[in-house]
Amino acid sequence: MNLIDCHTHTQFSVDSEADINECIKRACSLGLAAYAITDHCECNRWYSEEHYPDETTYQYFDFGKDFENSVSAVTKLKEEYAGKIELICGTELGQATHDYEVAERVVSDSRLDFVLGSMHQLPKTEDFCFIDYSEYTLEGIYGLAERYFAEIYKLCKWGKFDVLAHLTYFMRYLKCKAGIDIDISRFDGIIAESFKLLIQNGKGIEINTSGIRQGFGATFPDLKYVKMYRELGGEIVSVGSDSHTVNDIGANVADGAELAKAAGFRYLAYFRQRKPQFINID
Numbered sequence: 001m002n003l004i005d006c007h008t009h010t011q012f013s014v015d016s017e018a019d020i021n022e023c024i025k026r027a028c029s030l031g032l033a034a035y036a037i038t039d040h041c042e043c044n045r046w047y048s049e050e051h052y053p054d055e056t057t058y059q060y061f062d063f064g065k066d067f068e069n070s071v072s073a074v075t076k077l078k079e080e081y082a083g084k085i086e087l088i089c090g091t092e093l094g095q096a097t098h099d100y101e102v103a104e105r106v107v108s109d110s111r112l113d114f115v116l117g118s119m120h121q122l123p124k125t126e127d128f129c130f131i132d133y134s135e136y137t138l139e140g141i142y143g144l145a146e147r148y149f150a151e152i153y154k155l156c157k158w159g160k161f162d163v164l165a166h167l168t169y170f171m172r173y174l175k176c177k178a179g180i181d182i183d184i185s186r187f188d189g190i191i192a193e194s195f196k197l198l199i200q201n202g203k204g205i206e207i208n209t210s211g212i213r214q215g216f217g218a219t220f221p222d223l224k225y226v227k228m229y230r231e232l233g234g235e236i237v238s239v240g241s242d243s244h245t246v247n248d249i250g251a252n253v254a255d256g257a258e259l260a261k262a263a264g265f266r267y268l269a270y271f272r273q274r275k276p277q278f279i280n281i282d
Contacts, residue, residue, distance in 0.1 A: 006035075014040060019246070041064075092165060093115050115160075116161060117161030117162075146187065172220065192228060207240070237263075
């Protein structure tokens with residue numbers, strides 16, 4: 001089986017201390033067919049704190065500096081590891097819809113091979129990983145979900161990334177942190193419309209395997225939505241562990257590949273110079 005890991009974090013992400021050199025060595029030891037480093041780049045906190053006088057959530061800023069440090073490091077390491085591993089210079093672009101100007105600057109960087117499009121936070125709302133869900137009624141939680149999928153739709157309409165990351169991201173924290181499980185089938189319509197936008201623009205979706213090891217019990221998104229994307233005509237599917245430690249690189253990516261097969265895919269995609277490269281799963 002040809003395995004890839006196209007969503008990983010290193011020391012250049014605020015929530016990771018994984019040494020970038022050790023990460024690459026780990027990916028080599030696993031024999032990954034492709035390995036992408038995609039450190040966090042949150043568009044709504046690109047500048048220093050002084051630029052956001054009204055920001056009261058998630059008090060970490062200067063993602064522009066993190067982006068430059070990560071991309072510069074990976075660009076140099078690509079030369080060092082040429083011929084040893086398909087090392088991909090990527091970024092996880094968070095909240096593009098919150099600052100299109102910053103997002104446009106990021107995606108125009110010629111050093112990038114790959115851009116994941118993510119939505120970790122809604123406008124004027126805390127990152128989903130920090131929300132205290134006990135303060136919400138069930139109706140309020142469904143309201144958050146509705147806002148989330150509406151923002152995902154906006155992100156897909158903008159569409160200048162390569163692959164939509166972890167579609168059902170917010171459910172990780174809703175279930176694993178608060179023990180709340182909701183039925184998101186009421187949002188299938190807007191999810192399908194988002195997928196249609198991706199497909200029209202030649203964009204893909206990610207099978208994020210972090211939910212398997214983190215107690216959620218499924219990938220983000222699960223088989224139902226990967227099949228939906230495929231049945232609507234989607235052709236580009238990537239797999240990522242969303243690792244934040246060296247040991248989690250490649251975690252459950254084989255499960256992600258099997259899920260892709262179950263959804264009707266026979267190949268996985270990684271990116272080189274923003275263009276999809278396809279490899280057979282088997």
